[in-house]
Amino acid sequence: MKNKVSVSLIAALSAALILAVGCASDQLDQQVMQVTKTSDAANNWLRVQVDPSLAPDVAWQKLMDSVTGYYPDLEMIDVPSGYIRSVYTTRQFGQPGAKKSFQVRTRFVCTIASKSPLVYKIKIESEEAGPPYLDWTQFNRVFNQDQQVIEELQSRLGVK
Amino acid sequence: MNRTNKLPITIASLGLLLLAATACRADDIEETTNAAAWTPAPPPFQPFTVGAQVGTLGYGGGADWRFLNHLGIGAAFNTFSYDYHGTIESAPYDIHLHLQSEPLTINVYPWTHSSFHISIGALLNQNRLSGSSDETFTINNNTYSSPVLSIKQEAENPYLTIGGNFYFDHGHHVSLGGELGVVYTGEPKVFFTAQNTSGYPNSQYQADVQSELSKIQGYANDFKFWPVVKVSLNVSF
Numbered sequence: 001m002k003n004k005v006s007v008s009l010i011a012a013l014s015a016a017l018i019l020a021v022g023c024a025s026d027q028l029d030q031q032v033m034q035v036t037k038t039s040d041a042a043n044n045w046l047r048v049q050v051d052p053s054l055a056p057d058v059a060w061q062k063l064m065d066s067v068t069g070y071y072p073d074l075e076m077i078d079v080p081s082g083y084i085r086s087v088y089t090t091r092q093f094g095q096p097g098a099k100k101s102f103q104v105r106t107r108f109v110c111t112i113a114s115k116s117p118l119v120y121k122i123k124i125e126s127e128e129a130g131p132p133y134l135d136w137t138q139f140n141r142v143f144n145q146d147q148q149v150i151e152e153l154q155s156r157l158g159v160k
Numbered sequence: 161m162n163r164t165n166k167l168p169i170t171i172a173s174l175g176l177l178l179l180a181a182t183a184c185r186a187d188d189i190e191e192t193t194n195a196a197a198w199t200p201a202p203p204p205f206q207p208f209t210v211g212a213q214v215g216t217l218g219y220g221g222g223a224d225w226r227f228l229n230h231l232g233i234g235a236a237f238n239t240f241s242y243d244y245h246g247t248i249e250s251a252p253y254d255i256h257l258h259l260q261s262e263p264l265t266i267n268v269y270p271w272t273h274s275s276f277h278i279s280i281g282a283l284l285n286q287n288r289l290s291g292s293s294d295e296t297f298t299i300n301n302n303t304y305s306s307p308v309l310s311i312k313q314e315a316e317n318p319y320l321t322i323g324g325n326f327y328f329d330h331g332h333h334v335s336l337g338g339e340l341g342v343v344y345t346g347e348p349k350v351f352f353t354a355q356n357t358s359g360y361p362n363s364q365y366q367a368d369v370q371s372e373l374s375k376i377q378g379y380a381n382d383f384k385f386w387p388v389v390k391v392s393l394n395v396s397f
Contacts (some may be wrong), residue, residue: 027310027312027349027351028351031308031310031351031353034292034308035292035306035308035353071357072357072358073357073358073359075359087357087358087359088356088359089355089356089357090355090356090362090365091353091354091355091356092353092354092365092366092369093353094351095370095373096366096367096369096370097366103362133362133366143355145294145306145355
């Protein structure tokens with residue numbers, strides 16, 4: 001009986017040790033996964049065909065309403081071409097300047113692909129760079145908020 | 161923060177007195193029992209003890225094996241989770257606190273007839289605090305949004321406690337246990353990020369993130385010495 005208990009105790013200690021070692025993984029990677037998502041619009045044009053029952057000016061108003069809700073600062077707006085570009089949204093991962101640190105930045109871009117039928121094409125430009133954060137390369141994930149705005153636009157403008 | 165830190169120390173001091181009294185009481189009972197010739201003398205201790213416990217590491221269970229008069233080993237598992245909305249340094253967060261740890265100890269029993277013991281060992285520590293929100297906030301008067309934070313303590317920590325049991329029965333089978341001590345949790349790992357949606361220059365953004373990181377690191381450092389106060393209900397055999 002007592003031998004069995006001691007074997008159980010040793011097994012429990014070993015299991016706890018294995019669990020602790022197994023849980024150790026890169027914290028930065030976990031954090032990036034937490035605040036970013038994969039998206040069809042990541043560095044790709046995503047076409048949204050506007051519901052024909054929406055007048056073009058109503059569609060534009062809805063588009064602006066959604067976009068400004070997520071991106072308070074827009075770098076460029078051109079109404080005739082339906083072009084919108086937000087300023088970059090940047091996130092620092094890790095201590096600024098540290099060797100393993102990096103930044104991810106995204107911006108929203110949208111333009112009219114076709115006026116009849118009305119089709120908008122939307123893209124989230126997503127890039128990453130290590131210190132000194134000058135050499136930007138494409139990153140295949142977008143921030144969670146970027147994906148939210150894509151889904152909201154598809155829902156509000158798209159053909160049901 | 162200072163007031164928060166003093167409370168466990170006060171509790172620990174009171175507990176220490178209680179523990180000493182409990183250990184003495186156990187000895188007293190034993191002497192009284194031995195004086196009765198017609199009652200069989202109880203064993204000085206039962207080698208195996210398992211119990212349910214609650215304390216500053218959370219709640220859970222533990223097991224001890226006292227294989228010699230003056231020596232034993234012990235292990236436990238403690239966990240606790242709590243969600244709340246709060247502010248840490250500059251930013252508001254929906255915070256998730258998760259305590260989970262497993263103390264592994266060698267127990268030294270100075271007296272054969274007493275359950276009082278000193279436990280030295282390691283704490284396998286998976287404690288973490290994480291938080292995020294969609295709100296805006298300011299660092300050095302600059303506005304940022306969607307802060308994300310996580311704090312993790314070091315995975316293995318030195319662990320030192322003293323403890324003892326108050327037995328309810330003559331055969332030392334059922335007891336109320338107590339444990340007091342401290343864990344040194346080391347240098348915490350802090351992660352913080354926030355979105356620069358206002359288009360501040362990168363140099364300013366980095367300086368603000370660094371400033372906030374330093375403040376959070378200071379906050380996390382306040383928990384380097386984690387008090388251990390535990391109460392347990394035990395069965396020994």
